[in-house]
Amino acid sequence: MRTPFAFLTKLLGAAALLTALPLAQAQAPTAPKVLRYAFQIAETGFDPAQISDDYSRTITPHIFEALYAFDYLALPVKAKPLTAAALPEVTNDFKTWTIRLKPGIYFADDPAFKGKKRELTAQDYVYSFKRFADPKINAPLYAGVEELGIQGLLALRNKAIAEKRALDYDAPIAGLRALDRYTLQINLDQARPRLLDNLASNDLMGAVAREVVEFYGERISEHPVGTGPFVLKQWRRSSLIVLEKNPGYRERFFEAEPAADDAEGQAILTRFKGRHIPMIDRVEISIIEESQPRWLSFLNGEADLSFIVPNEFVNSALPGNKLAPNLAKRGMRLHRILAADEAFTFFNMEDPTVGGYTPDKVALRRAISLGLDVEREIRQVRRGQAVLAQSHVVPHTSGYDPKYRSEMSTYDPARAAALLDAYGYVDRDGDGWRDMPDGSPLLLEVATQPDSQSRQYDELWQRSFDALHIRVKFFAGKWPEQMKSARAGKLMLWMMGNTANSPDGLETLQYLYGPQAGNQNISRFRLKEFDELYERMLVMPDGPEREALLLKAKRIQAAYLPIKTHVHRIRSDISQPWLIGYRRPMFRNEFWHFVDIDNGLRP
Template sequence: MQRRQLLLSAALGVGTGLWPDAQAAASVPASGVLRLAFKAAETGFDPARISDGYSRAVTGHIFEALYGYDHLARPVKIQPLTAAALPEISADFRTFTIRLRPGIYFAEDPAFKGRRRELVAADYVYSFKRIADPAWMSPMLPFVLTAGMIGMDELRAAALAGAPFDYDREIEGLRALDRYTLQIRCRAPRPRLLERLASSDIFGAVAREVVETYGRDVDAHPVGTGPFRLAAWRRSSRIVLEKNPQYRERFYTGEPAADDAEGQALLKRFAGRRLPLVERVEIAIIEEDQPRWLSFLNGELDVMAAPGDGVPAAFIPHAIQHGQLAPQLQKRGIRLHRQLNADCSLYFFGMTHPVIGGLEPEKIALRRAISLGIDVERNISLLRRGQGVPAQSPIVPHTSGYDPAFKSEMSSFDPARARALLDAYGYKDRDGDGWRERPDGQPLTLEIATTPDSGARQADELWRINMHRLGLRVKFLPAKFPEHLKAARAGKLMIWGFAVQSDVPDGLAALARYNGAQAGSQNVSRFALPAFDAVYERLEALPDGPEREALFLQAKRLAVAYAPYKITAHLLSNDLTQPWVSGYRRPLFWSDWWQYVEVGQLS
């Protein structure tokens, strides 16, 4: 009991203030086991059927795409992963020829009937086609269709018309030229297709035999060529990965910039070491902030890091002081890793919802009024404990199209203007009860999806205060993250908030949330505006340059004007590692990093 009280007092920043070094030293775990926690449950491990960051963090370590990111390079650099080299790209950016490295094998699995199964070009053909198969209802479908692979739309259309999806039908846009050569041909230029091919969490190779063996249960049997394989799984509770004994000889390398002291130090320490550096990864699902924080303080977790926000917001004042790690944590040898992320927190408005959706002027006015009524600075101060900067557009830091000088009403807090908008478009209190009705006189209640945790309750209270100031009634709909995600994809939510992380260095990824062709997947609001889609298509085809930057500006202005989302902040991460953890560096765009850390050695 005395030890529990000490930990609780330390976590809350009250009481004794003791952070004994001996406590940290006594908790050094066995070498080679990385322990971490997710703040929300996974939804499964089938790359074709997931989109949430927690599930993708796991699949990114089990499956492998053709390409990956140099873990140390800043600015980021794409490098071959299962490919033998960077692709041969035609001058018009329409044809990509990729040669695989021979001798890469899938992890052992009964689906292979005792054979050692080599990765071949046909596996990527199958994996991309599977995302297009209507039977799997993949939320990643738009990423395949917007690539414009010649023949893919027609293949999918035949299946939608009632025929079985024909995986054996060759299409011009996606072919295995031989055992180790893949060719992709696109209808229109795709200058940044390489970035998409570097997403192991989505576009990692899946073996056809595994899918045909396990069917719909394949999400519980992820079999890839990556550094880890699934060893144990209790849904929404515990995930265990272990080193893949079939993993090829792959070694720690990187090209950090000459003035990147951290990157240079990591390269010096780990260069030439075989990956992965740990034997096992144990993940606990701990949704409440306080138990997760106490678990770290007690040495039961090795890191507080991505996916997630690092130090929980409620404990920022006790862990971070003036942008530095608190002295009591420094004394324990804990290290802080801090950066502005390529992410944003947002609220979406369901564009098919009869009350708040649509492109009619009064619906646009309602969404803009709600947005103007949200006190972004207070939101960041209270919910994020100041660990963020107000967002001006959907485009996130570190990506093309992001301009720190761009300003818009996205971050404005103007209740007077919000009330004037509501009055002008007929949202008035007709019966004198203090609450506004809809222009047709029907009741108006904002239904806001929320989660049953302490952090969400504070966010709910801010919503209540902000909307009551405008005369808008609110109702909260509590459920867990996976349930809301499913409802959001189905277009059944009115308002919901979450954070998103870019997985490519192109700002177009953020604009996918506004692209009508991606409604129900990345575009959870189901916003559809032909003028915006036309800009999106041009952005997709143009190479980087001034013309493309001008289009980004146009897209940002449309996004702000029609307000299908309220983008609130770009977040600062404050990740912590225990003194016995070495090698941690938060990725900018990729989800895999567990293979690059060493556990069990004090340094």
């Protein structure tokens, strides 16, 4: 039998435990705020000078910082200082740009620095810009840097090529000068009125420390070290990318300038203004190529963001282009924009079958274009998440006119067949398939990817080519490998996508500019008339005269058809209720440090 004293002792002990419990809970470490979502295509690496794909370029701007960036909430977009102290001082008719850096910005700690804190300096940007010109690196987007016309950079590159060695980084050039520790001066051969937008949009221009590059050598893509808000903690290639908050990141606070009538932007600003960024602790990105498991991981709460709702699930998730009631009931939010974006098919202009500039070759490409039912592509495969494109100039950029019309979007299989007949693409051996004018077999080799969505496009294309009696062969490969083959001129034709980095419509027309052949100009299109137009627009200020030249450039694309631009895509993202402050950036997928995670709302 228990004594009253024993019972009282036990009761007091239990009371003491209950009293102590809230204190223990209060002292427990706060759960980290982790952002999780998935890419549908694998990354290629994390060295700014060696990448060009959107997926790798989603990672790098969170690690490496450029001089300027676009305001997170401002529309139209607005360039703001990032590591720069202020906007550039521009003189000499847009040819000389002097930029002062903020002192006290440091690279993340790394063994390459041998235990010392490493401050960002103007010389780091001189070195980082030069890396794009190093022939040993073979930067895929070097032509875009060359296009800026930095004095002496091309000559320095050509000297390295002639001597068959790496670039001489210690050789001074007039175009890139560190006037002092914190002052960078860029001198250009010709006026570049939009250089500020180039610096703000080009996430590749993030500062890289020379000693890090030299320390890691050929493994530099695996060891990105920058001044940005996140650091790479784990990487399983084509599987998982993990980043964590940079513990040594400088004091930086949330600020933005949304338009007065932008209710969503104003609400985000009200909630976050003055908050220290980044607000989350960790980012985990999985690579899930197939749509179904990627979508299910989001529905199950394993992902915080469906970064582009897969087309196969648009009808159930977005009936009538509105968030489905069952998802809205769970507190999810829809983020939907017509993106500065395009999907297109390029023809290799050096290919003996589809390339060339003679009337018969142009007729073949035009017939292929006329035979592709893009409206059906939008309805059946894209589930309405796109609009017909009329040119390679994308929405929200200069030169884009929603009223402009061309044959780019026309579907007319009868005309396509007539064109093929007129130029000798007929069945000469009676096997039911068209042959080349010289009697050899006409066979189109179409590059594709081994995922379910790509197979839907392939089926649509097969139907279109069968209707024209054109034999076609599809060969699948992983996206990074197909991209390498495309740049090397080994693909006949391939459908791919592109997202603009800046509000200048000329940027997407790089895909047709002759000197960019093998880089952005994957079609290897070379036409003197187009190149001259392009070079005039580079140095010309915005205005009606430049818009008229952009129109001429669009008409040249429609006439020669080195690229058939199918659609401008509508991007629909859905966020979980605990992901706060997300809004898809217009020109750069840089947003992690502007969002928050409310763990209290997680299931």
